[in-house]
Amino acid sequence: MNEARPQIAVHDLVSALERFGGRYEAIDVFANDIVELSQWAATRPLPPHIQAVNAEGTVFVVRHGTQSYRLEIFPAEGVARLSRWLGAAPNQVSSAIAGGALGAAIAAALDKKGGDGWIGGLLLGLLMGAAVGGSGNASTAPHRVFALVFDAAAKDWLPYDGGLLRWMKERLTVQPA
Amino acid sequence: MPRHRLLASRSPACLHPRPPNFSQARSIRRRRQKDLDNGYEAHHFLVLAPDDELATRGAICEVQIATVAAHLFNELEHDISYKVHGHAVTDDEKRFLRSVLGSTRALDHMVDLLLAERARGEAKQTRLDDASELRVTLERQADRPLTGDFARLFRMLEAILEPLNAAALERLGTFRDIFERGGKLVTELGIDVDDVTCYALGILPDYVDEFAMMAGHWKGPISPLRRAIEQGVAKLRAGVMR
Numbered sequence: 001m002n003e004a005r006p007q008i009a010v011h012d013l014v015s016a017l018e019r020f021g022g023r024y025e026a027i028d029v030f031a032n033d034i035v036e037l038s039q040w041a042a043t044r045p046l047p048p049h050i051q052a053v054n055a056e057g058t059v060f061v062v063r064h065g066t067q068s069y070r071l072e073i074f075p076a077e078g079v080a081r082l083s084r085w086l087g088a089a090p091n092q093v094s095s096a097i098a099g100g101a102l103g104a105a106i107a108a109a110l111d112k113k114g115g116d117g118w119i120g121g122l123l124l125g126l127l128m129g130a131a132v133g134g135s136g137n138a139s140t141a142p143h144r145v146f147a148l149v150f151d152a153a154a155k156d157w158l159p160y161d162g163g164l165l166r167w168m169k170e171r172l173t174v175q176p177a
Numbered sequence: 178m179p180r181h182r183l184l185a186s187r188s189p190a191c192l193h194p195r196p197p198n199f200s201q202a203r204s205i206r207r208r209r210q211k212d213l214d215n216g217y218e219a220h221h222f223l224v225l226a227p228d229d230e231l232a233t234r235g236a237i238c239e240v241q242i243a244t245v246a247a248h249l250f251n252e253l254e255h256d257i258s259y260k261v262h263g264h265a266v267t268d269d270e271k272r273f274l275r276s277v278l279g280s281t282r283a284l285d286h287m288v289d290l291l292l293a294e295r296a297r298g299e300a301k302q303t304r305l306d307d308a309s310e311l312r313v314t315l316e317r318q319a320d321r322p323l324t325g326d327f328a329r330l331f332r333m334l335e336a337i338l339e340p341l342n343a344a345a346l347e348r349l350g351t352f353r354d355i356f357e358r359g360g361k362l363v364t365e366l367g368i369d370v371d372d373v374t375c376y377a378l379g380i381l382p383d384y385v386d387e388f389a390m391m392a393g394h395w396k397g398p399i400s401p402l403r404r405a406i407e408q409g410v411a412k413l414r415a416g417v418m419r
Contacts, residue, residue: 020386132338133348140302142345146387147336159391161332166304169339 006038007152008123010050010071013082014064016125016148016157024127024146026083028172030113031073031105033123033150034080041102052097053090061089074174075101078108081128081174112171119164123150125157126172145169215258216278217251219243244288246281253277301343307331314343315376318352325373326402333377337387355379366408374405381409 008029017027031037040046046060050071053059062069062082068089073080113119129144147168149160160168211218222240226233243251254274258266305311308331316323331341338345349355356372359379363370370378381388392406 023386126339131348132345142342142348143339145337145339159336159387159394161336161391165332165335169335173339 006033006035008033008125008150009035010062010069010082011064012150012155012157013071013125014062014067014069016127017069017082017084019157020127020146024129024144026081026128027125027148028079028081028128028174029123029125030109030172031078031080031102032109037073037080037102038106041099041106055097056101057097057099058101061085063089073102073105075104076108077171077174078105078110078112079172079174080105119167122160122164123152124148124160124164124168124172125150126169215254216275217254218247219251244281244285246284246288250274250278250281301347302340304340304342305331311341314346315352318346319356319372323372323376325371325376326400327373329400329402330373330377333388333391336391337384349380349383352376358382362409362412363405366405366412368405368408370401370405374402377402378405378409381406382413385410385413 013027013029013034017024036047036050046052049063050060051063053061058073058075060071062071068085070083070085071080072083125148127146127148129146131141132144133141147160147165148157149162150156151158220242222242224238224240226236226238228234257270257274305314308327311331311334312323312327334346335341338349350358356375356379359375359377359381362378362381363375377388388406389410392403392410395403
């Protein structure tokens with residue numbers, strides 16, 4: 001399979017998350033679209049601003065200026081989620097990190113996309129917010145989201161209301177454990 | 178027949194150590210049995226037993242189906258009045274039996290209302306698949322026909338709500354409140370708009386940045402909806418600045 005080159009850097013996720021202040025809690029993207037994770041999967045070292053927090057290699061702390069963020073990958077869903085790190089970010093990180101979870105996440109993401117080219121190289125992201133109306137069962141209540149597409153040439157996020165809207169929402173939504 | 182009406186049943190005509198699989202049975206006659214004199218009420222089915230059981234193959238059985246509440250009354254009435262066990266039925270017993278009948282029918286009615294409400298609640302959780310479903314949902318809330326670009330509104334709402342369903346729309350606010358809020362902004366802007374635009378302006382205060390970003394990237398000629406959103410965004414942002 002001729003895999004499309006990943007083009008979303010982790011700091012692009014930060015810029016999308018912070019674009020609306022504290023309005024959204026996280027941004028979800030397909031795991032294989034993130035440059036740093038794909039490079040790490042290709043056995044290159046992680047850059048210094050991304051450090052693994054657990055030995056399973058599913059949670060990372062991302063340092064961006066004075067802020068810390070949590071980057072979590074969901075191997076079964078093929079999704080990577082960036083959110084603000086609540087509380088003090090850990091200093092101790094794992095030294096031996098398994099890469100299996102990331103490999104599984106990338107494979108799941110490619111599977112969801114139906115192979116390279118199925119979504120025409122679109123780099124999609126879904127900002128995730130709180131429950132609409134602020135009450136009710138948080139897991140089943142409708143949530144505030146905002147669909148985005150990354151313009152790799154302009155290095156900017158644009159709103160997305162195209163034909164894959166329903167598709168992307170269903171595939172980028174990770175059910176809470 | 179509502180599901181709860183299937184809770185009590187008996188099939189006196191089929192006596193077999195292993196009950197036949199009635200999910201495979203064919204209903205050959207159905208009638209509602211209602212005795213106005215004694216209050217008995219049930220649905221009686223004549224069913225042809227399935228072919229997979231040699232012992233019951235070709236058997237025709239009567240299955241009586243009643244609600245749990247009706248079954249309670251039917252059993253009491255059967256034991257007290259129908260077979261006249263022990264002593265003749267007294268006037269007080271008849272009066273109490275009529276009260277039980279009234280109570281069981283009231284219970285059935287309440288269960289019907291409860292299940293109907295549950296069905297409405299479940300329907301609200303169903304995703305809206307396209308602009309026409311959004312239109313039907315909003316027109317039901319508005320209780321009148323609505324005008325405007327529902328295809329565009331559908332894409333706007335699909336981009337900001339997960340899932341997009343009637344429950345999500347209700348959580349944005351009542352149609353009346355949203356429409357009044359939009360109408361107020363329309364008046365302040367001094368523009369003439371259709372219903373969809375008025376609705377979009379009604380939820381604009383909660384989605385200023387998102388709608389501004391969306392409208393700014395719509396391709397093609399500037400539509401009245403886009404113009405209204407851009408004017409509304411400018412107005413709301415100017416209000417915040419002051």
